């Protein structure tokens with residue numbers, strides 16, 4: 056296993072520790088807004104254990120993936136939401 | 142993918158690990174599935190750095206040495222009784238639909254945290270208390286962060302210890318309960334590192350932060366993220382600039398799978414007999430879903446359930462005493478951390494109560510039922526399916542939980558559409574409308 | 579614009595049909611009391627899809643639903659955000675050339691009923707709905723069809739009724755319908771006009787109504803704005819809906835205002851068994867994936883079932899029930915009651931006050947079942 060894993064967060068490349076969750080990668084990169092609520096507010100992980108759904112991001116093209124339940128992988132593309140949910 | 146086994150253990154926390162180990166050792170073809178990347182559940186999930194308590198290491202080694210198959214990253218989304226003592230379980234393994242057939246089930250799905258809304262609780266960097274611990278274990282860095290911990294229950298101290306050890310600067314650990322002695326005692330019971338329990342027992346401060354009874358968070362403030370919290374400490378109100386707030390009001394057992402199977406409930410927990418058998422033949426339940434009582438209880442119950450599911454209930458006799466003794470501790474815990482009335486009045490009418498759908502408290506009418514609230518305002522209709530707002534609205538409005546429907550976690554269409562078994566008998570009726578209109 | 583004070587009227591059932599009747603009666607000057615054994619929108623209305631659709635299973639069904647489509651357009655300005663009205667239109671999707679050939683005839687039938695529609699060829703269909711699979715033959719685009727959130731629309735209709743003096747009583751169960759009255763558990767109500775709008779339960783109060791529950795399954799996804807843009811229904815749907823004996827599934831997918839995708843539909847005759855039938859659900863989803871393969875990757879957050887109030891001839895029961903003085907029936911709307919709630923209410927009120935209805939009311943008279951069973 057290499058020392059770091061290269062991922063992109065909203066098109067910016069980041070090198071993160073292998074084995075960490077996507078949620079941790081984003082939080083460590085100071086990303087405050089994982090998704091936008093219906094009212095347009097920034098939302099980020101609450102429960103850390105797959106229940107609250109607040110950490111949902113788009114991972115490798117698949118929308119609404121729970122960042123806290125997915126481990127980073129080389130080349131992973133993570134996109135956070137920038138506009139309010141309908 | 143289709144698999145089958147004798148005993149399927151759902152949930153790989155302490156209860157599930159104990160159940161799977163005992164069932165496999167008793168000769169049953171055993172499989173344990175868990176959503177996480179590796180077994181361990183909420184407290185034994187391996188930290189990326191640092192090491193495990195010795196009980197955890199022992200049980201994880203015992204599981205590894207047994208013949209049980211471990212299937213991580215596997216989320217059970219639906220299950221049904223297909224014939225007496227025969228179950229079809231639908232799961233998603235890293236997004237891939239998986240069908241598992243089993244003759245007995247052990248439900249060891251653990252618990253989640255109870256959150257109660259207060260102004261600002263939706264801001265980024267407001268975490269659960271266990272939530273922060275889970276994030277820390279999965280690699281979130283808290284070093285140098287100014288952290289406030291505020292809530293109730295035995296989770297506060299161990300999480301304070303972990304965050305502090307990870308380099309966080311704790312500003313205050315606020316416990317709303319006034320029963321300080323019980324809190325400390327319970328924290329010891331709950332596997333807080335012995336030194337911490339000791340520290341807590343002998344003086345009010347530790348890690349440079351006050352452990353403060355009769356204290357709670359009134360509101361959180363910020364812009365795109367949390368900037369400060371307003372805390373009530375005793376009779377005083379303080380504003381603390383901080384980077385993270387960890388909050389939570391105890392645990393809510395995850396009983397969705399049991400309720401989906403129609404198992405009889407006793408209040409909010411699953412009813413089980415001395416063999417951990419539920420009212421549904423062949424379905425056993427262990428750990429938090431039968432009542433929040435801590436890790437030792439979960440291990441004992443898991444062992445009984447695993448043995449009983451493997452048809453060796455008689456071997457479980459010595460464990461039963463532990464189970465009943467621990468259950469009493471669980472009830473003591475509930476009493477010690479009963480919520481003070483102020484906690485119920487923190488949410489203002491414009492405070493969001495349903496985070497998935499942005500429903501505010503003022504949109505809800507006390508005269509409604511939970512179902513009306515849901516139909517009229519969308520509260521509880523979002524992807525968490527009321528897992529977060531449900532327990533909160535139970536406290537605030539007295540609403541009881543809505544019915545459980547599959548999938549118990551969001552699942553891909555193709556996970557629900559894949560045939561349950563080969564030669565799906567209903568297949569033939571699928572296209573009985575070929576004729577043009 | 580309340581008219582002169584008229585007699586008292588009781589509406590049993592605060593589903594969308596009862597709510598529409600209450601609004602129409604109250605606007606026409608009746609003193610309306612709505613009774614629901616649970617609460618507004620507790621029944622089938624809370625589990626339906628909310629597709630406002632002109633449906634041509636029979637000329638009578640088309641007449642009633644086309645009239646309804648016009649009434650929904652008239653009501654649109656009065657609806658509020660809760661109703662989630664979306665003018666998305668319907669695409670009736672043709673799988674192959676044989677089905678596509680039928681599209682032209684369908685367009686002419688609609689045109690004769692005053693319903694505008696356009697034929698989309700394969701290219702135009704692919705442009706309109708990029709997530710449909712390639713190779714479909716085309717579609718009929720019914721531009722005036724809509725989608726609403728049925729519980730929201732029901733609340734709005736009840737608000738309109740209340741604004742015109744109506745009372746709405748939740749938790750009030752009708753036990754027996756009397757001549758010009760209704761007996762509830764604690765109270766008996768008297769009124770010149772009584773309307774049985776108890777949905778699939780209507781026959782419990784009026785024995786002899788040939789209404790049976792016809793179960794349906796639905797699944798809803800997380801939010802994927804723009805994934806589906808119109809209500810999509812396969813042309814084979816009508817056959818699926820028409821055959822009363824079999825269980826059947828059809829491709830019927832709806833864009834919600836929330837960006838969610840609501841996936842239907844199934845039909846089964848299994849009495850009041852509300853539990854989810856996993857085989858039917860799986861078949862229904864497979865049928866949807868066959869038309870929209872990318873749907874397979876979307877995340878479903880909930881599934882549920884509901885009971886359509888079905889009649890043997892697939893037409894609702896709207897009109898007087900002669901055996902009980904003062905009693906009128908408004909039930910049996912099967913899978914079309916969200917749509918036809920408004921036309922039902924207008925037909926009923928016109929007949930009650932003796933005005934000429936906009937369409938011939940006789941095909942919907944409940945009396946037809948008497949004569950049918952007597953024969």
Ligand SMILES: Cc1cc2nc3c(=O)[nH]c(=O)nc-3n(C[C@H](O)[C@H](O)[C@H](O)COP(=O)(O)OP(=O)(O)OC[C@H]3O[C@@H](n4cnc5c(N)ncnc54)[C@H](O)[C@@H]3O)c2cc1C
Nearest residue numbers: 152154155156176182183217250251271331428429435436
């Ligand atoms: C956040 C948190 C922190 C805690 N911290 C402590 C502590 O410090 N000390 C202490 O003594 N006790 C602690 N507890 C209590 C402790 O979890 C329990 O006492 C003990 O771990 C119970 O074990 P369990 O096996 O019942 O549940 P858990 O350890 O919660 O394990 C349940 C497992 O089931 C999995 N699961 C649930 N549903 C599904 C599904 N549908 N499909 C697949 N997998 C599923 C979960 O992902 C989880 O891994 C904590 C509890 C929580 C919730």
Ligand SMILES: Cc1cc2nc3c(=O)[nH]c(=O)nc-3n(C[C@H](O)[C@H](O)[C@H](O)COP(=O)(O)OP(=O)(O)OC[C@H]3O[C@@H](n4cnc5c(N)ncnc54)[C@H](O)[C@@H]3O)c2cc1C
Nearest residue numbers: 591593595615621622623626627629752777794915916917
């Ligand atoms: C899966 C599914 C999909 C559907 N999709 C569509 C669609 O896309 N478009 C469409 O137009 N239609 C659709 N429908 C049909 C539509 O939902 C129904 O036709 C319509 O909701 C019927 O409304 P109702 O008011 O007659 O009945 P209900 O909504 O059932 O209302 C009856 C009310 O009467 C009350 N009640 C019953 N008995 C008593 C009593 N004794 N005393 C007092 N109150 C009583 C009940 O509590 C209830 O609130 C669908 C139905 C299903 C099941």
Ligand code: FES
Nearest residue numbers: 100103107108123
């Ligand atoms: S943080 Fe709650 S689901 Fe990921």
